[in-house]
Amino acid sequence: xxxxxxxxxxxxxLTNHAHxxxxxxxxxxxxxxxxxxxxxxxxxxVQRIIGELEADGYLEHHRDGRRNVYxxxxxxxxxxxxxxxxxxxxxxxxxxx
Numbered sequence: 001x002x003x004x005x006x007x008x009x010x011x012x013x014l015t016n017h018a019h020x021x022x023x024x025x026x027x028x029x030x031x032x033x034x035x036x037x038x039x040x041x042x043x044x045x046v047q048r049i050i051g052e053l054e055a056d057g058y059l060e061h062h063r064d065g066r067r068n069v070y071x072x073x074x075x076x077x078x079x080x081x082x083x084x085x086x087x088x089x090x091x092x093x094x095x096x097x
Contacts, residue, residue: 016041018091020049021058024070025092031067058088 014022019039023030032050036043050070053059058076061068074089 014095016045017049017053020046021053021072021088022092022095024050024059025072025074025088026096028071029064029067029069 023035032046036046061070077084
């Protein structure tokens, strides 16, 4: 009988941008530190991604005390030509069912 070692894959079907967006859709006041742990990237990478998502109109934030609270603009189209016929809310609905 042959035993095979199962190796964890280093790639996923969704990008880190999608993962960060999904985290903020689920919990709009989630801390950058907690998003970084959940996604598996650095806090600096999360901050960069949030900045890019805000710059392109997918997010905005406001301060609530010491925390940022994010609003996801879910009716924006997805960016790639293959999926641009879909909107952010389609992705959120698919993943959070």
